[in-house]
Every structure is written in C-alpha cells, then in structure tokens.
Amino acid sequence: MEYKWTAMTTVFIATLIGSINMMIILIAIPAIFNGIHIDPLNSFPYLLWILMGYMLVVAILLLSFGRLSDMYGRVKMFQLGFLIFTVGSILLYFTPSTGDAGALEIIIFRIIQAIGGALFMANSAAILADAFPADERGKALGINTVAGMSGNILGLILGGILAIFNWRYIFLVSVPFGLIGTILSFYKLKELSIKAVKTKLDIWGNLTFVSGITLLLIGVTYGLIPYGNNPMGWNNPWVIASMSIGLISLILFPIVETRVESPMFDLNLFKIKSFTFGILATLLSALARGGAMILIIILLQGIWLPLHGYSYASTPFWAGVYTIPLIIGMIVMAPISGILSDKYGPRWIATSGMSLVTLSFLLLIVLPSNFDYIELGLILLLMGIGNGMFGSPNNAAIMNSVSAKDRGVASGMMFTMFNTATPASIAIFFTIVVIGLTQRFPEAMTSSLAGIGAVQLAPLMSNIPPTGALFSALLGYNPVAGILSTLPSSFVALIPHSTLTTLTSTTWFASTFENAFIPSLKISFYIAAIISAIAAILSALRGEKYIHNDETIKTDSKADLNPQPLESKEK
Template identity: 35%
Template sequence: MENNNNIKLTALIIATLASFVSPFIAAAINIALPAIGSEFQTNAILLSWIPTSFLLASAMFAVPFGRLADIFGMKRIFTYGIITFTISSFLCAAAPSSMFLLAFLVLQGIGSAMIFVTSIAIVTHVFPPKERGKALGITITSVYMSLALGPVLGGIMTQVLGWRSLFLLMIPVGLIVLILTFWKLKEEWALCKGEKFDLPGSMIYSISLFLIIYGFSLLPEITGAISTILGIIGIIGFIILELKTQSPVFEIKLFKNATFAFSNLAALISYSATFAVVFLLSLYLQYIKGLSPGNAGLILIAQPVVMAVLAPIAGRLSDRYNPRLIASLGMAFTTVGLLLFVFLNANTSYEFIIAGLVILGAGFGLFSSPNTNAIMGSVEKRFYGVASESVGTMRLIGQTLSMGTVLIIFALYIGNVQIMPSEYPALLLSVQIAFIVFTVLCFVGIFASLAKSGAVKQ
C-alpha cells in the first residue's frame, strides 16, 4: 500500500509539473506579442501565427504520439517530450528572426504534444476511479496556475528582461521534471505493445489539420478556401480510413459511446470559444488601453486564478455527482463571460474587464475537471491512452481553431499590416466580432455538454 501511494504521489508530482510548462508558454507569449512584433517588425497575420504555430504543431502530433505511447510506453514518450520541449525552449530564446522563432515553436509544440497526451493517461492509470477526479483536478489546477502566472510573470519578465527570458525559464523546469522521471518513475505503461502503428492515418490527419488552419490564415483568398476545403476532405477521409483499419491511430469507434462523444465535443467547443480570449485581451489592453505588459498581465490573472481555485473543487464534486451537470453549469458561466466582452470599447472600465474574466474563470474551472473525468471514466482501462489522447487532441484542436478564427477575422478586418495607431479601430472591431462568434459557439456547447449520457463507466 505504501509503495502504491509513493507511485501515485510521484506520478502526480511529475504530471503536475509537466502540465505547467506548456500552458505557461502559451499564456506568456500572448503578453509578449507586441514586444516580439516590435523587435521583428511583424505584421498582424504573422504575429497571430506565433502562438498558432505552437498550438498547431501540438494538435498535429497529439494523435500520433498518443498511439505511439500506447505501443512503446507512456513514460518513454513522456520523457522524449520533456527533452524536446527543453531543447526547443533554448532554441526559441536564441531565435534571430520571426521565421526562426516560428520554426522552433513548432518543435516546442511537438514536445508539448508528447507531454500532454501521456501525463493525463499516467495519472489515470495509477489512481483508482474514486480518487481519479481529485487527481485530475490537481493536475488541471497546475495548468490554471501556469495560465495565471503566464500573463503576470510573463508581462514582468518581458518588461524587465525581454521576451526571450520566458523561454529560458522553461529550461530548469524541464530539467527538474526529467530528473524526477528518471529517478522516481520506474513503472512503464504500454498496453498495446506489439501492435502496428498506423502511419498513413497519422500523415493524413496531421496534413489535413495543417491545411485547415493554414487555409484560415489565407481567407478570404481563393487559395485559403481551397486549402481549408482540402483539409476538411482529408479529415473525412481520415475518419473513414480509421473505421476500416485494424490498428487505427485513433479509435474512432469509441465515439459510439455517448458520454465519450459528447464530452469530447463539449471540450472541443469550450477550448474553441475560450482560448483566444487572452490573445485578444492582451492586444486590446496593450494597444488600445495603452497598458504595459506587466500591468496587462495583472488584469488577465483574474481568469486563471478563479480557474485554479475551482478546478480541484469541481474535480472532487465530479467523483460524487454526475460530471455532466457540473460541466454544463460551467459552460453556461463561460457563455455569460464571453457575452460581456462583446461590448468592449475604448472606454471600457478595468472593473468590467476583471468581472468578465472572473465569470470566465468560474465557468472553465467548473467545466474542465468534471468533463475530463467523464471522458476518462467512460472507457475501459485498456483505452485510457486513447482517452487521454482524445482529451489532449480536443484541447489542442480547439485552441488551434480558436486562433484560426482570430486569423480569419484579422485577415478580413486588419489585413497584412503591422498594428499601428491607425489600425486600432479595426483591431477593436475584430476583437468585438471574435467575441460574438465565441459567445454563440459556447452557447451551443451548453447543449452538447447536457447531451452527455448520465452514466459514467468506472
């Protein structure tokens, strides 16, 4: 029993630390975007690609690495992910141009995919069903704490030390996780050892997802429409192929399970509607309201702090009560928070902005842990790797689509120009339109969350 408790504690500490690094960079880099754009003289579209490249790479490789983890071992893939993330952090810090930064962020995104799809699966493996929601709540709290520190610490570091210091900070954290993994985490999990890896399916999935998001950035040009349509056709082909493949890279048949299917759909909608909030408000606060990176970060901290407080509480509640009801309540709060930001203007008070962020934080804090618990608890133990992969995939695709939506709006209303004072009215209009789209999307998500089956398989 004591040894089992040690394994659980070790796995939880490692997963919690690993869950910190990727969201921190995602949050901190949004605050640093004006500084990066100023140094590299970057236009609005390319500036949007800086966080998008990281997310897109993570989304493209989450599914293949989730399957590889099932075959070759979750700890092994997790370890490779930490190594890749740490090395790429150094390269990002040394990037001599925006294009080099984009390339290194792609590498960092690949490492992030390897980390995320394995960390949740490892925690799910070592914790019994009655403790799983609490453990997942703690892990997700780490994500929210990093999102909370990202804007504040990222803003202060960008202001005092420069944006490159954000990536340098990730190096010692990565090394600590790597040492703990080699030293303490002895067990390995490879429940599909010896099975074949679906390379064609992996390639079709990754290329299709790239075509969709790249097409978003080119709209309304005809090449953008063609790229997006080809990507959608590719995803449809991927689904058909996976249903026929004996050892698919992604177990599409699991979506016949109502709880699994609708919980994943709710997660996809939630991340699609909320991820770009920090990006949009960071630009709004620094360009239109004229705040420094540090002061903008202090305002943006409101949302993730509330998330961090509520996530473990919601996780424990989901062990006792129906997770779908708690998650649906969270989605409703999120919709209200997004609706408030539709009314942003140049004179909006900081109190109004903070109130909206608090409501958003409450919504996502109530949603995420119960929804993850519903997904992981709806499948048999041998599918934990696939379920963890789906959690990571929905998160990453949702975040990527969120930024993709912003790319479309920026392309339509701002264009391929650097954001200067003359562009501020177009920027404000773009922010308002984005929040209208996200509010409608999240409202639909309430019904997806409620549609989940009431029973959760343990």
C-alpha cells in the same frame, strides 16, 4: 510519498511549463522581434508562426503520439517529451542569427519544443488516470488544471519582466523546469499502463490524419495574412487548396480507420456516449474561448489601457495582470469541481459551468466601452469559475469512459480537440473583426483626423491595413508613430506641433481604433455565447456518471502484454 502523488508532481511540472511557454510568447513577442531586429508589423508570417506555430504542431501530433503511447508505453513517451522540450528550450536561448534567419531559427526551435510538448501533453491525463483510482480522477485532473492556469499567470508576468532585461531569458526560464521534470520522469515514474493488443503501426491512418490536420491548420493560419489588395488571405488559391485537401484527408481518416488492421484510433470509442459528448463539448468550449480571449486582450491592450494612461509598451504586461480574475476563477473552481464530480458525477457540474461561460459572454456584450475595471474583472471571474467547473469534470468523464489500454489515445484526442479548436477560433474571430475594421476603420480614421484639424493626413493614415491595426493592438504598438517616421521630414515639419503631440499620444489611436473595433467585438461575443450554450447542451446530454469497468490488472508480464477483452457498465 504514494506513487500517485509522485506522478501528480511530475505531470504538474509538465503542465506548468507547457502553459508558461505558451503565454510567455504572447507578452514578449515585441522584445523578441526587437532582439532579432525585425519589425513584427511587416513580418506577418513570422509573427503568426512564432505565436501559433507551437500550438499548431502540438495539435497535429497529439493523437498520433497518444496512440504510440498506448502501444509502446506512456511513461517512455512522456520522458522523451520532457527531454526534447528541454533541448528545444536550450536551442531557443542560443538562437544565433538575427533578421529573417533568426526568425526562422526561432520557429524551427519552437517546433522542436512543440514535439516535446505534444509528447508529454498526450500522456499527462493518461498517466494521472493510471495512477489515480476512478473516484479520485476528477480531483487529480482538477489539480493539474491549476498547474495550467498558474502557468498562464506566470507566463504573462515572467514575459513582461524578463523581456525588460533580455529576450533570451524568455526561453531560458523553461530549462530548469525541463531538467527537473526530465530527471523526475526518468527516475520516479512507473509504467502502469496496459499496452494495446495490436502493436502494428497504422501508417495510412497517421498519414491521412496528420496531413489533413496539418494542411487545414496551415490554411487557417495563412488565411489571416493579407493577400493582394485583400485584408485577409481567404481567397488565396494556396489557402483554398490547403484547406480543401486538408478537409478531404480528415474525411478519409475515419474511412481508412475502418479498413486498416490496427487503427490508430478506435472509432468504437464514439459509441460511448460519455466519451463522445465530452469530446464534442471540449471542442466547442475551446472554439468559443480561444479567439474570444485574444479579443479581450486586444480590448485591454489596444483600447482600455491606453485610454487610461498606460504606455503602449507596457500594455501587454498589464493586460496579463488585468486578466488574472479569469485565472483565479479557474484555479479555485477546477479542483473543487473535480472533487465534486468524483462524488456526484460530472454531468450537471460541467453543464452549469458552460452555462456560466455563456452568461459571461452575454454580459460582455452589454458591457459599455468606457467600463470601470471592476465590471470587467467580475465578468472575467465569472467566466473563470464557469470554465473551472466545466474543465475538470469533463476531462475526468472522458478519461473514465475508456478502458485502461485506450487512455493514451483518449487523452490525445481530448487535447487534439482543444489545440485544433483554439487556432480555428482565433481565425474565425479575427476574420469577423478584420471584416468589420475594413468597413469602418478608414471612416473612423478620417473622422478622428478631421476632429483634430489634420484631415490632410487622412490619405496616409487611412492606409493602415486592418490587420496592421489589429496586431498593433495585440502587440502593444502605436502604428501612427511608425507611419510618421516614414514621411519626409519636410512634410512632417508642416504639421503643427500640437497635432503631432495628439497623434502620438496614447489615447488618439486607441479612441479611433475603438470606434471601428467594438461593433465586431460584440458580434464575436454573440457567436461565442451561442457556441458555449451548445457546449452546455452537449454536456447535459452526456448522461449520468459512467466509468469503464476494466478487468483487474494482473502483475505478471503475460497479462500485461495480453490483456483480456474489457467490458463496460453504467453506474
């Protein structure tokens, strides 16, 4: 087997298990909380950190790990990442405690997993770029995108199936992949990268970037948690301070990088138009897609599936199944668009892809709330095709635009943009929805109760917090049943049996939630469409096909350790 396909196989496994690990949690979180005996609706910090902690840690570490890989070797860092990820998966399977201690252990072990994930994610694209020639990188990155999308499907399905048997199996499934990937990476991968000329660690650059992104994302996360009498925490002084200090640190980062001896990120890369516009398009694409996709899942889980007779417990699994057209579109188009971009250049293929994504969001806006699934399925397929057309050419353009010695940091920057924009997107769209629910949900609840002759319950039911209603929809819970279980039995006995049956049915809360949720959902889709359109414009502005013209890599050790200055040229 040619080495490039050995590298592809190993990186494919890393991407597959990383994407499985992200999506399997989304489906299995109710089973995990039941397993450690915690109510997720009354444990928002634990819920958010288990759902988003992995993503936050990966976003924080990617750029630093990318630079370290350029300095000390990408394969070494990739191998270490696989090993740490596997250890984290084993620790998660053996989580010893329950209650608050169990939740904290899962968060800590997920952070260990994330450190490993960041190490192999920061180097995946760079290892492929090292192994494949420039005219095949689009194809290689397209095939690797298939791994990510396939992992999303497998994660959703495996999460739904394994949670039925034992919540620990959700983490155990990562172990075989991790062991195989660790063995392959140690015995089959070769270090082809050129080490950076200057190998002094940039302490101040790492400090300002890591502290800035950490504080900013922590602030974003806790902004989603209710504070005092407010449904969200954006006015929490700690959230304001965290985000403010984080932004100041990130503003200082480029200033620091122009003054230190060996910067962790070469700001001259932003002089390369193909790199700059590709990175910005990546950021905006993830900003539009991340939160919007969660809202589509909420639309299915919290409204459409219950209204069509699915039990709340089964909705997370079926929501995953019903989003498969999106994944299919990406799986089909990612390698095709990668191959086409190798031949014709990435500019118009990627631009057309983001234009299709923009169109799909506009179609979601006009989709009726009582839609037939075929309508949603076709829109999701169109969105998947658009994302597939954009991702592979855009990523290949970024990796082709930099020199061989900068591929690690370029890969780290690319995935940092994606993993930073995704939680930020979730925070933006959740805030829009929660503001809308705060205004509309009490009135919708009162109106629905009056419609079934139970208006006396309005003071109790209207107190369901907007975030509680939102997370109920996301996790497959019916909060009405939980509220009724907390009432005195003498009070419940006065409620007619027919009314209780209606309240606890799969349709009543879903229809009530729908009336308050849909207006905010459409506003979110408008914003996502605008962001996607801007990403399409940036993609078009990147210029024609551009490949960095590296000097031929010599095989002697002196040349490897002391590469000559590199030149660039446009094709």
